[in-house]
Amino acid sequence: MGEAELVLDAKATLGEGPCWDAEKQLLYWVDIKEKKVNIFNPASGENREIQLDQNIGTIVPRNAEEAAVALEDGLYLLNLETEKLTLIKELESDIPSNRFNDGKCDPAGRFWAGTMDQQGAGAEGALYCLDTDQQVEKKLDQLGISNGLAWSPDNRFMYFIDTPTKKISRFDFDLGTGAIENRTEVISFPEGDGAPDGMTIDGEGMLWIAHYGGGKVSRWNPHTGKKLSEIKVPAKNVTCCTFGGEDLKDLYITTARDGLNEEQQKEYPLSGGLFRVKTDVKGSPAYSYKG
Numbered sequence: 442m443g444e445a446e447l448v449l450d451a452k453a454t455l456g457e458g459p460c461w462d463a464e465k466q467l468l469y470w471v472d473i474k475e476k477k478v479n480i481f482n483p484a485s486g487e488n489r490e491i492q493l494d495q496n497i498g499t500i501v502p503r504n505a506e507e508a509a510v511a512l513e514d515g516l517y518l519l520n521l522e523t524e525k526l527t528l529i530k531e532l533e534s535d536i537p538s539n540r541f542n543d544g545k546c547d548p549a550g551r552f553w554a555g556t557m558d559q560q561g562a563g564a565e566g567a568l569y570c571l572d573t574d575q576q577v578e579k580k581l582d583q584l585g586i587s588n589g590l591a592w593s594p595d596n597r598f599m600y601f602i603d604t605p606t607k608k609i610s611r612f613d614f615d616l617g618t619g620a621i622e623n624r625t626e627v628i629s630f631p632e633g634d635g636a637p638d639g640m641t642i643d644g645e646g647m648l649w650i651a652h653y654g655g656g657k658v659s660r661w662n663p664h665t666g667k668k669l670s671e672i673k674v675p676a677k678n679v680t681c682c683t684f685g686g687e688d689l690k691d692l693y694i695t696t697a698r699d700g701l702n703e704e705q706q707k708e709y710p711l712s713g714g715l716f717r718v719k720t721d722v723k724g725s726p727a728y729s730y731k732g
Contacts, residue, residue, distance in 0.1 A: 443719035445674045445694060449481060449488055453713040456695035457639065458499040458543060460727045461685035468685055469500045469508065470695055470715065473542075478510070478519065481715060483686070488715075491524050498541035499554055502729045509571070509730040511541035511554035516571050529732075530577045532556075536565055543588045543639055543681065548596050549573070550731025551619050553580070555587020561605075568601070570619055573732045580621060589640035589681070591648060594725055600627075600648060600663060602637045609637060609648065611663060627663045639681025639695075644723040649692065651679040656709075658682050658694055658718075676712040677705060684724020692718040 455473040462469060468481040478491040478500055495512040502508050503518065510519045515531040533539050533556055544554025552571040566584035571577050581587070585605035592599050592614060599614040599621055609628035612621035628648070630637050635655020640648050647669060648661045658679060659671040676696035685691050698706065698713040706712065 442670060442672055442721065445672055445716040445718050447675075447711055447714050448483065448486070448693075448717045449715040450711065451479070451488065451713055451715055452698060453479075453695070453715075455680070455697045455699045456713055456715065457680045457697070459681055459683040459685075459693045459695050459715075460499075460501055460545065461683055461689075461693070462502045463689075463726060464502075464505075466687070468683075468693055468715075469502065470693075471497045471500055473497060473540075474699060478508075480521070483691075483717075491519070491521075493526070496540050499544040501544070501546045501552055501727070503732070504729070509552050509732070511544050511552075513540040515541075516552065516554065516569075516577070529571065529575055532569060532577065533567070539565055542566075542586060543590065545590050546728035546730050547592055547599070547614075547616070547619065548728055549616055549619065550728060552730045552732070553590055555581075555584060557584070557586040561586055566603075571730075571732065572619065573730075575732050578619075588638055589650065591640055591642035592725075593642065593646050594644055595646075598663075600640070600642070602640060602650070604636050604638060604653070607636055609640070609650070609661075609663065628661050628666050635679075638679065641681075641683045641692075642725050643684065643720075644689075644725055647722075649682050651681050651694065653678050653680060653697075655679065658692070672718055674716055675709060676714060676716075677701060677709050678712065683727060684720075689724040689726060690720050690722065692720050692724070694718065
C-alpha cells in the first residue's frame with residue numbers, strides 16, 4: 442500500500458464527502474462549515490470552489506451540468522455551470538439545530554443522505570432516501586451522526602455508520618425497491634482509535650473507513666469484523682475516502698482542521714488537506730443521481 446500523499450493543501454475547516462466523477466475524471470468534495478463545493482482536477486491540480494450560503498453535507502453528480510446536494514435544510518440540484526440551486530425537498534425545518542451530513546447514491550441512482558445535530562449532540566438525526574421520482578422517504582431515525590454509506594458489489598447489502606456508536610451496521614438491501622432491513626452490527630471500532638466517519642467499499646467487498654480523531658484510514662472485512670490494514674494520514678481528523686482515478690485504484694481522503702487546538706494544528710499542519718493513496722485494489726464506482 443502506498444503512502445498518503447498531499448495533493449491539495451486546502452486547509453479545509455471540515456473537508457468531507459469526496460465523490461469521483463468517472464466521466465469527467467474529477468473529484469467532487471465539500472467543506473461543510475465553509476459552505477463550499479470543491480471540484481478537484483487531478484490532471485491539472487486545480488481546485489474550483491463554488492461558494493454557497495448554507496452548510497453543505499454532501500454532493501453527488503447527476504449529469505454533465507448538474508449535481509445533487511444536501512444542504513442544511515434539504516436536498517437541492519446544483520447547476521455546476523451557473524452555480525444556481527433548485528430546491529427538490531425541504532426537510533427537518535422543524536429541527537433548526539440539525540443539518541445534513543454525509544450521503545451518496547446507491548447503484549440504482551437513489552440519493553441517500555443523513556442528518557445530525559450541528560454540535561453533534563443528542564440523537565435527533567435521520568437517514569433519508571431521495572428516489573429517482575424525487576419522492577423522499579425517511580429510512581432511519583434516532584441517529585447521533587448519520588455518516589458513511591456503502592453498498593456491497595453484489596448489491597445485497599448496505600453498510601452504514603452512526604458515528605457516536607463507533608459501530609458499522611449492515612442491512613439487507615433490495616436494489617429494486619431501496620428497502621433496508623435486518624440491521625446487524627458487523628464492525629466495532631476499538632477504543633483510542635478515533636471514531637468511524639465516512640467510508641467506501643472496494644471491488645472485493647472490503648470497507649475502507651476514515652478515523653475521525655484517529656489519523657488514518659483502515660480496511661475491514663465486514664463478513665468477519667476483522668481489520669485487514671491501515672494507512673496513516675498526517676492529519677488527526679480524517680473524515681472520508683473514495684476511490685478514483687482511471688483504474689479506480691487511487692484512494693482520495695478528506696480531512697478537517699475543525700476541533701483542533703493551536704498545539705494540534707502545529708503538530709498536524711496539513712490538516713484540512715486532500716490526500717491520495719495508490720492502492721493495489723480496485724474500488725467500487727461512485728453512482729450518479731438518476732432523478
